[in-house]
Amino acid sequence: MNAAELTRDARLPVSARKIRPPFTLDPALCLYSPQENVEALTHPLIADWLAYVRDSWTPTPVPGADRGRIAVLLPCTKYKPYVTSREHRGINTALRAAGWAPSGGPVPAELEGCLADGEDASLLDVSPLVRDGWVLDRFVVSEPLALVPYEHSFTWRGAQSPATSYDDPGLFESRGTSVTPYRADSTATRSPNGTWKWGPAEREAYADMHNALVEVLAATLRRLAPAYAGVAAWVSPGLTHISFLADKERRKADGLPSARKGVSGDKPLVGVLDLLPGALTLMPTRAQLTAATVALTARLAAQGRPSGPGSVRSVFARGDGRDTPLALPETLAHLVGWIDTATRKAATP
Secondary structure: OOOOHOOOOHHHHHOOOOOOOOOOOOHEEEEEOHHHHHEEEEEEEHHHHHHHHHHHOOOOOOOOOOOOEEEEEOOOOEEEEEHHHHHHHHHHHHHOOOOEEEEOOOOOOOHHOOOOOOOHHHHHHHOOOEOOOOEEEEEEEOOOOOEEEEEHOOEEOEEOOOHHOOOOOOOOOOOOOOOOOOOOOOOOEOOOOOOOOOOHHHHHHHHHHHHHHHHHHHHHHHHHHHOOOOOEEEEEOHHHHHHHHOOHHHHHHHHOEEEEEEEEEEEEOOOHHHHHHOOOOOOOOOHHHHHHHHHHHHHHHHOOOOOHHHHHHHHHHHOOOOHHHHHHHHHHHHHHHHHHHHHHHHOOO
C-alpha cells in the first residue's frame, strides 16, 4: 500500500466495519501505529479506563455462587464486541458445553444476527458464568485497554464501552500496514512488494506501549489475586498478547523478541510473569497444541474429511471455521480441563 492509502481518512471506513451495530466506532480510538498507541495513553477515555481496571474494578457478586472464582484471559478480536467473533463464540460454546451458564445480562438484539445457525443468543451474554456454586470471570487482553472485564464489553458507566469503540492494528508489525507515514515522526519504510517495515521510531514506541500495558496488567492481577482460585490466559503463541504475559523463559521458548532496537538503542520487553511469577497459567502450551493436532487428525479422518498433514494444518490454522486454533474443540479441551482441575483443587481441603 502506498502512503495515500494509509491516511486516517482512507482507513476509518475499514475500521468502522469492524464494529457491530448497534455500536459505533470512535475515530479518536483508531490507532494505526505504535506512535499513536503511545499517544493514546494520555487520551482521557483510555487513561480513565486504565486507571479503572488497575485501581477500581472488582468482581461482580453473583447470588448463590459462593464456592470461589476462576478467571480466564482471552485475546481481543478484529470485530467488536468481542463476543460476536467466531473465535469467542467457539470458546464460549465449549464453556457452555462444560456446564458454565451466564448469570444473566442484557444482550442487544441487533447482535443476534452474528450468530450461526443453531447458536443460542445466550452465547452473546457477557455476564459472569456460573457452575456448581463457582464463578468464571472472562477478561480480554487488549491493546490499548490492557484488560477488559467481559461484562464491560458493551457498556461502561452508562455509555458505550471503549472496548466496543476502538480499532488498534497498530502494534502488529507483521501486518505490513501498522504504520502512519503521514506523521512527522514516522521512520517506517515501504518495501518493493508494498508492505511497510518499522523503523527505529516505531520499534521504540512499540516497546514503550508494550511495557506500559504490562504494568497495568500486572498491577491489576496483583490487586485481584485474592479473589481468584486460579487465573489462566488463553492466547496464541507468537502474538502480541502472549508477549505481554510471558516471562523471559517462555519468551525464549516461543521465539519472541526480548527487546526492540529503537531510537535510543535496545529497549527491553518485560512481561507480566516477569513482574509477577506464577500469577497465571499461560495456555495453550506447545505440547497442548501438538496434542490438539493429533486429535484433530483423528476427527477429520472419522468424518471422512481430508486428514493429510497439509489438510490438517489448514483446518487447524482456521480453527475449523472459528478463525484461530484457540477455538478448536480439540484445543479447548485443554482449557476446559484446566478449569475443572483448578476448581477441584480449590475445593479440596
